[in-house]
Amino acid sequence: MKRNIKLIIRYDGSRYFGWEHQPDRELTIQGKLEQVAARMLGLPEGEVPDVTGAGRTDAGVHARAMVANIHVDTDLTEDEIFDYFNRYLPDDIGVIRVIFASERFHARYNATGKCYMYRLYCGRSKPVFDRKYVTVLDEKPDVEAMRKAAQVLVGTHDFKSFCANARMKKSTVRTVDQINVIEKGDEIRIVFHGNGFLQNMVRIMVGTLLEAGYGRMSAEDVARIMEEGDRKKAGPTAPPQGLCLMSVDY
Amino acid sequence: MKRNIKLIIRYDGSRYFGWEHQPDRELTIQGKLEQVAARMLGLPEGEVPDVTGAGRTDAGVHARAMVANIHVDTDLTEDEIFDYFNRYLPDDIGVIRVIFASERFHARYNATGKCYMYRLYCGRSKPVFDRKYVTVLDEKPDVEAMRKAAQVLVGTHDFKSFCANARMKKSTVRTVDQINVIEKGDEIRIVFHGNGFLQNMVRIMVGTLLEAGYGRMSAEDVARIMEEGDRKKAGPTAPPQGLCLMSVDY
Numbered sequence: 473m474k475r476n477i478k479l480i481i482r483y484d485g486s487r488y489f490g491w492e493h494q495p496d497r498e499l500t501i502q503g504k505l506e507q508v509a510a511r512m513l514g515l516p517e518g519e520v521p522d523v524t525g526a527g528r529t530d531a532g533v534h535a536r537a538m539v540a541n542i543h544v545d546t547d548l549t550e551d552e553i554f555d556y557f558n559r560y561l562p563d564d565i566g567v568i569r570v571i572f573a574s575e576r577f578h579a580r581y582n583a584t585g586k587c588y589m590y591r592l593y594c595g596r597s598k599p600v601f602d603r604k605y606v607t608v609l610d611e612k613p614d615v616e617a618m619r620k621a622a623q624v625l626v627g628t629h630d631f632k633s634f635c636a637n638a639r640m641k642k643s644t645v646r647t648v649d650q651i652n653v654i655e656k657g658d659e660i661r662i663v664f665h666g667n668g669f670l671q672n673m674v675r676i677m678v679g680t681l682l683e684a685g686y687g688r689m690s691a692e693d694v695a696r697i698m699e700e701g702d703r704k705k706a707g708p709t710a711p712p713q714g715l716c717l718m719s720v721d722y
Numbered sequence: 723m724k725r726n727i728k729l730i731i732r733y734d735g736s737r738y739f740g741w742e743h744q745p746d747r748e749l750t751i752q753g754k755l756e757q758v759a760a761r762m763l764g765l766p767e768g769e770v771p772d773v774t775g776a777g778r779t780d781a782g783v784h785a786r787a788m789v790a791n792i793h794v795d796t797d798l799t800e801d802e803i804f805d806y807f808n809r810y811l812p813d814d815i816g817v818i819r820v821i822f823a824s825e826r827f828h829a830r831y832n833a834t835g836k837c838y839m840y841r842l843y844c845g846r847s848k849p850v851f852d853r854k855y856v857t858v859l860d861e862k863p864d865v866e867a868m869r870k871a872a873q874v875l876v877g878t879h880d881f882k883s884f885c886a887n888a889r890m891k892k893s894t895v896r897t898v899d900q901i902n903v904i905e906k907g908d909e910i911r912i913v914f915h916g917n918g919f920l921q922n923m924v925r926i927m928v929g930t931l932l933e934a935g936y937g938r939m940s941a942e943d944v945a946r947i948m949e950e951g952d953r954k955k956a957g958p959t960a961p962p963q964g965l966c967l968m969s970v971d972y
Binding site for chain 1: 732734813846849851853
């Protein structure tokens, strides 16, 4: 039977070259899903179904609930597909839900919003158990200054200064409707919600908020950087391991 | 200055051959601590100070707060020692406190109690982010049956049936004053508190409680097993990765 399978996927991105399959890289999340799907469907050697993701996470970035879809021809049930994927995927990738979606569902085109969380660890001792999911800061930044700068980023803006792809031809206008800077124990967690994010945009925003937190940039500087549209003016790209895609809205 | 340094240590035991240094094994927690201590103290090549631990954790077992002590001659402050250890220890071992203890303090002899937690994961999807800290069960056991069996283990008993070392010459009598079986989300967590634990004792108790949870042993069977003093009658040794030493009492 023709099915459009919607998958909700969780992964620890530590050992992967990101979401997107790459011809010369063995380890990508999409590549692993396609391998397992091909095997499940009994496709001939070398033939793989297209797994469409809601977005592409960078190398080392994690996801709690990435969404993807695959058009397949199968008589398996949702439960059987769930079990098959979880049995054959490696330990660091899990399928948390399988749903038969309508034929027209498209994980990327239909996504209306995304939520990301970035975890900064500022404790005095080391984050032994969470070490792969946080970015360690040597010194605690000023959280109030970060919140002030974050408010400048919230809204509908041209985020060209916060995009790693300088030759981006499509619009770099996005709406970020929430940035919450939360203190939790030894961590500062920054939660971003928006209608879409450009390449490295969350990580560049985090790098910029940290500049504000360390007093090297004011909220006014951040506003000016946004207007100038120059990536070089914004803060550095924060490391990938602190970032996690939390959810995708439809 | 002569100092007796008390260290509180946290580690992810996944890639280690346990706490105790072993002549033919590179990777042990004690070995790593001794290496760093030797370097900190500027000892000649091949000379290492004795790091005394409160107990020995098995290969693959974790600790949130292991306690150890080292007798050294140093002018460093507690803070300097803390920073030195955390800088030179690998990412999966952290020192969470350094205290100058009285000369007589002995991490093992003075320990009056220990608390361990064992995490069993029973969710339908995979524990992607916690996969190294839980043991995955295919089927959820009966928690009430586990609690009933646990009550048989609580108290002062000869735990010979729950000891991996069949040739143990010293007393196998121990007091376990608490075993709490807690349901938390997709996990069952078993928290043990007692005055001391024999080799593999916590893991054998977990294996036995699981036998009870799956209806293969009753609480009465567990009581009989305790009386018989025969390791072969008790349940299997649960895998190491679900176990964590939570704290040591003095």
